[in-house]
Amino acid sequence: xxxxxxxxxxxxxxxxxxxxxxxxxxxxxxxxxxxxxxxxxxxxxxxxxxxxxxxxxxxxxxxxxxxxxxxxxxxxxxxxxxxxxxxxxxxxxxxxxxxxxxxxxxxxxxxxxxxxxxxxxxxxxxxxxxxxxxxxxxxxxxxxxxxxxxxxxxxxxxxxxxxxxxxxxxxxxxxxxxxxxxxxxxxxxxxxxxx
Numbered sequence: 703x704x705x706x707x708x709x710x711x712x713x714x715x716x717x718x719x720x721x722x723x724x725x726x727x728x729x730x731x732x733x734x735x736x737x738x739x740x741x742x743x744x745x746x747x748x749x750x751x752x753x754x755x756x757x758x759x760x761x762x763x764x765x766x767x768x769x770x771x772x773x774x775x776x777x778x779x780x781x782x783x784x785x786x787x788x789x790x791x792x793x794x795x796x797x798x799x800x801x802x803x804x805x806x807x808x809x810x811x812x813x814x815x816x817x818x819x820x821x822x823x824x825x826x827x828x829x830x831x832x833x834x835x836x837x838x839x840x841x842x843x844x845x846x847x848x849x850x851x852x853x854x855x856x857x858x859x860x861x862x863x864x865x866x867x868x869x870x871x872x873x874x875x876x877x878x879x880x881x882x883x884x885x886x887x888x889x890x891x892x893x894x895x896x897x
Contacts, residue, residue, distance in 0.1 A: 709872075711757040711810070714738035715788060718765065727781045731769035738762045754809020760795040764788070785860070786851065789844035789867075796837030805833035807875075828882045835874040843867035 714737040722730025738761045745755055752759075768787070771778055780787065799806040808829040812820055819825050846863035849855070 710741065711761070711806075713741060714761050714765065715792070718788075722784070726776075727784055728769070728772040728776060730784075731765050731772050735762060735765035735769055738765055750813065751809065753804060754812055756799050756804060756806040756809060757795060760791070760806075764791045783851070786844050786847045789840045789847065793837055793840035793844055796833050796840055800830060800833055800837065805829040807832045807836070811879075824882065824886050828879050831878060831882075832871075832875050835871040835878075839867040839871040 714734040717737045718730040718734030720730075721733040738758060742755060742758045742762060745758065768780075768784065771780055796806060805826075808826070811825070811829050811832075815825065843863050846867070847860055850859045850863065
C-alpha cells in the first residue's frame, strides 16, 4: 500500500478542485462529496475502523457545508475564497486531530504497520510529527493564498504556495518514518526490524 495511502485521502479535494475549475463550485462541491463518500464506503467495507477515517469524515463534512452554501447562494462571495477555506479546513483537521490526540495519519499508518507496533509510544510520536508536517503545510498554503488574494498577487504565487506546502509534507511523510525506525532500532542495538 505504501505512501499512496496518504494521498488517497486527498482525492476528493483534487476532484473538487478540477471540477470547480472546469464547471463551477457547486459541481465541484458535489463531486468532492460523492468521491469522499465513495472512498469512505470502500474503507468501511474493507473493515477500516472509524478512528482511521478522520480525514475522510472531515472531508465529507466540508463538502456538505460548502455544497449547501453553493446551492443556496451560487454567487456567494465564499466562492472567491474557496481555495483558502479548503486549506483552512484541512489545517484545522490536522491540528484538531492532534489536539484530541488522534493524529489523522495514525489511521493511515495502522493500515500499513503490523498491530504489535500500534501501542508503542514511538508509533504515536511519528504520527504526531507527520500530522504536524501536514498541518504546517496546509496552514502555510492557506496563509499564502489569503495574502496573495488580498494583494492580488499573480497566479504563480498561489501555485508556488501549493507546491511548497504540499511537497514538504510529502517528502517528510516518505522519509521521516524510515529514519525514526532506524534510530529506534539503533537505540535497541538492532540493525533491522525483527520478522
